[in-house]
Amino acid sequence: MFFSYSLSGHFTKWWRKAAFFSKAAIFISGLIGMHGIVEYALLATLITQLEDDLGLRSAAIAVNMFEGLSSLFVIVVSQLSESYFGRFKVILFTNAAFILGLGMLWRLSHQNDAAVYEALLWDNDAVVYVALVVLSFGKAGRDHTLKAFLADQLWCRKDQEPNLRRDEQNPQKCGKISLILSRIASITRKINPRRIKDDFEEDKEVIETRREFYWSISWIFGIIVATLSRFVGWKGILEISTIAVAAGFSMFLLGIPFYERKKPSPSPLGYIFKVVKVALSKRHMDYPVSPNQLCKNNKSDTQILPHIAFLRWLDKAAILEASTTEQLAETAEETVFEVAKVKDVKRLISMFPLWSTFYVYSLVGATANTFFYKQVKHMNDHLGRISNMPIVVFVIIKPFTSSITSNICSWFKNRSNARRPPLNRIRFGMFFSIICCAVASGVEVYRLHDQISVFWLTPQFFLVGLMEGLSESGLQDFFETQVCESMKEYGPQFSEFSTGIGKFLSVIFILIFLFWFNEEFETSRLDKYYAVLMVPTFLNFVFCCFISNWYANQPYDTINAAQELEDGVADVIANKNSGFEIAQELEHGAVEDSTNVVSGSTR
Structure with missing residues (x-):
């Protein structure tokens, strides 16, 4: 009885997090479902289809290269979406490539002339490999970028109505009422940076639950359709896959008016290569003997954490040269990095x-x-x-x-x-x-x-x-x-x-x-x-x-807990385009309230 009650309580708590309506998410789910069809009907068992044309050895090599390239493209596509083009545009590019790759394989399977087909197949390995390369680029945009774009549509603060999307409370769309309410909230509620950060950490957990819910429902639909596709042959699977993704992509385009788009911003990975480059350029310098020789060093240690011997050379990227003061170092771009950034790079490389x-x-x-x-x-x-x-x-x-x-x-x-x-x-x-x-x-x-x-x-x-x-x-x-x-x-x-x-x-x-x-x-x-x-x-x-x-x-x-808190709040408030405008409004409201109080007391 207790176990049943506990299980029911966990399900109810999960459902409250997952149950969330979003028009934008509905349109995106259509594209996800079509990708699910292709994944389970075609890509997951690709070797069983390619063996008839390429043979076991060549088919296994082709599939492994396809999956390897798809995995390598993931980090490239992710950087392009986060730092340069934005997630929406990258999704457009990658899905167009995905449809092109499927179309190439579909066209190849419809070669009716035996002589032409034999000639293609002989020279044809190149055609198959090119199609798989294009497909791998398209797949790389699905696994992380599309998931992140779906999460962008599901933001809602926990103190808002549970089924009300964040963009529906935007003052530009709903008038001045929401603006007044947000200002009242900022006045009646003490703005505590730690509280703001905790609120958004909880929201991130809720967003993850919602995203998994939408993704799983769409994926299950793809599995069901893929199970029924076993009654058609290789040509039929390719035809269904191509048409399905094209239809899902068209549905995705219909949802453009409802999408919340995050503008690209500099990636924290961007300075990794710069830190390594600066450290290599200072390889002739000796290691610091005083903590003051390191840029913005708040500790008494002359070695930057983590203390790993084969990464000690990276510490030189934070060394202040004799002719450079720490104040000048702030404007001397790409010549010295503060201890915190070098520390982040060492952690990653470790x-x-x-x-x-x-x-x-x-x-x-x-x-x-x-x-x-x-x-x-x-x-x-x-x-x-x-x-x-x-x-x-x-x-x-x-x-x-x-x-x-x-x-x-x-x-x-x-x-x-x-x-x-x-x-x-x-x-x-x-x-x-x-x-x-x-x-x-x-x-x-x-x-x-x-x-x-x-x-x-x-x-x-x-x-x-x-x-x-x-x-x-x-x-x-x-x-x-x-x-x-x-x-x-x-x-x-x-x-x-x-x-x-x-x-x-x-x-x-x-x-x-x-x-x-x-x-x-x-x-x-x-x-x-x-x-x-x-x-x-x-x-x-x-x-x-x-x-x-x-x-x-x-x-x-x-x-350091205080430093992590400060960095987290800074990220929340500074990143206006990532779904955290509410924190920005709350902070401005608190500042305006404080100003009015001071002005009133002066009068």
């Missing part, structure tokens, strides 16, 4: 050793996204009265397991009082990558001698989801403890970039062990390939344990 452990980790993920689905196509797909078990069921197992695992880890993290998230999650994730390869090898050995059923392949997809849920959630949580507040939102992009490198590593492994991959799947020796993968995954697990222990033994660099 993540590189841990990111490197994800190269081999993503090698297993790339194998699962290719050869695992080929095993599904060669299994006995009858399950009781269900004949022709759709392959999309196996596509769902992996993200579903990953999501459940990640949520469980988050629940435990919220209930614990640990100063930083444990690295054990990443270790366990790497350990399960070894188990996954072992299980997949054993299943393939059995498949070569006998026909396998649905239940034989389920464990390896479950293990991949478990591996991803543990490792990726652990990496994100650890990243948030290492970097400054302004860089925390870039964690998924950096993680995606590191896994993208690992997907290219899969291409190298396929070329090295090319003699095990024949043009026909039945004559290939995937069992030996899976067994060989156990060697690098085991070595990577040992390396991950070593790196994790190294991080654990580093002095924990806590960010």
Whole structure:
């Protein structure tokens, strides 16, 4: 009874956060749903379609290159949207590229003249690869930029009406009433920077819940339609995918009058290369012997945190030269950086050793996204009265397991009082990558001698989801403890970039062990390939344990609470175009109120 009541209470609390109507979000959801169709009907099982045209080896290489490029493009597209063009324009560009790539594949599949088709296919690998490159650029704009743009439409302060959008309370749209109310609120409520920051932190959590709600509903629609698409062939899937995304894109364009657009602003990642450049230009200088030699150094230490030996050279970017005073340093652009910025860069670069452990980790993920689905196509797909078990069921197992695992880890993290998230999650994730390869090898050995059923392949997809849920959630949580507040939102992009490198590593492994991959799947020796993968995954697990222990033994660099609060409030109030205009209005209201009080007392 108590458990039922507690579960009902949690659901009610979640529903109050998630239930939010937005006209803009409805139009965006149409585009998301169409992308969901393409993801589960085409992209997730792309190797099963390309094998007939390119052969097993070339198809696996093409798919891994496609996914690797998509991961590498994510951070590029993210920077373009945040700092240069804005999210809306980048979504337009990437979706146009996505439709173009689908159209190229669709046109290629409709070559009716056998001679022309043979000629295209011979020379044709280039056509397929170009289409996949264009598709990868389009996909990169979906995974992060489209999600961020959807979140921009869902801002609403917690003290406003729960189903009233922020732009509907804009004085320019609703008249002077809302302006008067906001001024009254600023007068009757003491403006406390810490309170403002806490309010918006809670709002960010609510926005994340709303965004996941809209995204999940649209994605489920895509899964349902993708399940029905198994009754059509390769040409039909390409035709449905192209038309679906074009229709979703048209629906997205219809919502332009309702969109809240965030103007591009300088990215905190922009000064990373500048800090490195300045540090290299000062490599001839000696390390500081006095704290006063460092620009805006508020501590008595001559070494900037974190104290990592191989990153000490970055401290030179904050050294004030003999002819330069600290006051002049503020105007001497790109010649010296304050201690806080150098500290942020050192924190970010210190993540590189841990990111490197994800190269081999993503090698297993790339194998699962290719050869695992080929095993599904060669299994006995009858399950009781269900004949022709759709392959999309196996596509769902992996993200579903990953999501459940990640949520469980988050629940435990919220209930614990640990100063930083444990690295054990990443270790366990790497350990399960070894188990996954072992299980997949054993299943393939059995498949070569006998026909396998649905239940034989389920464990390896479950293990991949478990591996991803543990490792990726652990990496994100650890990243948030290492970097400054302004860089925390870039964690998924950096993680995606590191896994993208690992997907290219899969291409190298396929070329090295090319003699095990024949043009026909039945004559290939995937069992030996899976067994060989156990060697690098085991070595990577040992390396991950070593790196994790190294991080654990580093002095924990806590960010000064007052400084973090000040920086957070500054970001909230300064960034007028990011959905925080309310904080700006409240602060101005408080200032005007204070001015009026002073004027009244003077009179």
